[in-house]
Amino acid sequence: MGSLLIWYGLRPSPPTESFVAAPPSAALSSDVPGPSSSVVEPASSLAPSPARSTVPSVPAKGNGKFDYAASGGERVGTAGHLVHYVVATEQGSNVDPEVFADAVQRTLGDSRSWIAGGRFSFQRVPAGSASELTVHLATPSTTDTMCAKRGVRTKGEVSCRGGRDVIVNLKRWLLAVAWYPSVAEYRNMVVNHEVGHFLGHGHAVCPRKGAPAPVMARQTFGLEGCVANAWPYPDGKTFATGPPAPR
Numbered sequence: 001m002g003s004l005l006i007w008y009g010l011r012p013s014p015p016t017e018s019f020v021a022a023p024p025s026a027a028l029s030s031d032v033p034g035p036s037s038s039v040v041e042p043a044s045s046l047a048p049s050p051a052r053s054t055v056p057s058v059p060a061k062g063n064g065k066f067d068y069a070a071s072g073g074e075r076v077g078t079a080g081h082l083v084h085y086v087v088a089t090e091q092g093s094n095v096d097p098e099v100f101a102d103a104v105q106r107t108l109g110d111s112r113s114w115i116a117g118g119r120f121s122f123q124r125v126p127a128g129s130a131s132e133l134t135v136h137l138a139t140p141s142t143t144d145t146m147c148a149k150r151g152v153r154t155k156g157e158v159s160c161r162g163g164r165d166v167i168v169n170l171k172r173w174l175l176a177v178a179w180y181p182s183v184a185e186y187r188n189m190v191v192n193h194e195v196g197h198f199l200g201h202g203h204a205v206c207p208r209k210g211a212p213a214p215v216m217a218r219q220t221f222g223l224e225g226c227v228a229n230a231w232p233y234p235d236g237k238t239f240a241t242g243p244p245a246p247r
Contacts, residue, residue: 007170056174060156061141064090068127069101076109082123090142100137107191114192116233120199133198135166135191143169158220159190161197170192177220179227186194189219189230195198195230203245212240 044091066088066175075082087101088136108122109114115121138146140156150162159169168190174188192215206216206224212228213219213236226242232242 001102031035034157038065039065043084057172058171059092059094059139062139063092064142064145066136067091067097070099070127071104072099072126072129073124075121075123075229076105076113077118078176080115080117080119083122083133084129084131085122085135086127086129086131087135089137089219092169093137093139095104095137095170095173100135103187103190107188108195111177111236112190112231112233114185114195114199114232114237117239128204133164133166133195135168135195136174137168137170137173140169140171143167159194163196166194166198172220179223181220185228185230189215189228192230192232193219204242205245207242210237213243214241217242218245 019151057195067090069087085104087097087104089095089097089100105122105124108115120151140154143159144154144156146167147162148161148163150160152160154160154169157169157171160167160170172190173187174183176183180186180189197217201216204216204220206213206217206226209225211226212229213223215229215232217224219228229240232239
């Protein structure tokens with residue numbers, strides 16, 4: 001399953017924050033084909049999923065400050081290292097942090113998520129509690145700023161993870177991509193993908209035509225002959241992976 005990160009010490013998270021860069025040594029990850037690459041899929045190929053009948057308006061820029069979900073949640077998964085996490089949405093994104101928090105918890109609590117492997121469990125904690133992971137929902141502009149400070153170029157299109165922070169791009173959260181079966185499934189995929197980086201997994205590629213795409217594949221850019229798959233363990237038991245992606 002890939003090597004695990006050395007766990008960081010716990011830290012409190014304030015009810016609101018302005019973005020502060022992670023240490024330069026923090027590990028980097030995104031849907032972009034490599035942190036130093038300037039290749040970004042054309043916007044026309046990152047169109048909204050046809051399953052959605054209306055196209056929502058995506059705020060291009062917020063104020064760079066985040067509101068945290070005040071509620072916690074039950075532990076999901078019963079085995080392995082327990083990851084405490086907090087959830088935040090950018091002011092100006094027009095997404096309630098509690099709504100986003102519920103979506104993240106549903107994904108991580110699904111029997112097909114990372115908990116199926118028995119090595120990790122998760123618990124959402126309220127703003128101000130000690131945590132080791134923060135899941136942000138940020139506008140495209142702020143995503144670019146946050147990810148660039150970690151050496152990742154997202155160009156307003158994709159999400160990233162750096163250190164103890166996952167940054168989900170609001171544009172992809174609202175629009176998904178055309179080849180995904182639904183916006184809801186894309187959301188499951190992007191949460192599992194970026195949290196997978198936090199857990200120590202690198203990118204993978206499609207193992208064979210018609211197979212479930214590894215959740216660690218860059219599905220935002222295409223499926224490479226695989227079938228869209230939002231889950232690390234799509235049958236609840238078997239880890240779906242493929243060869244490591246070229247660096």
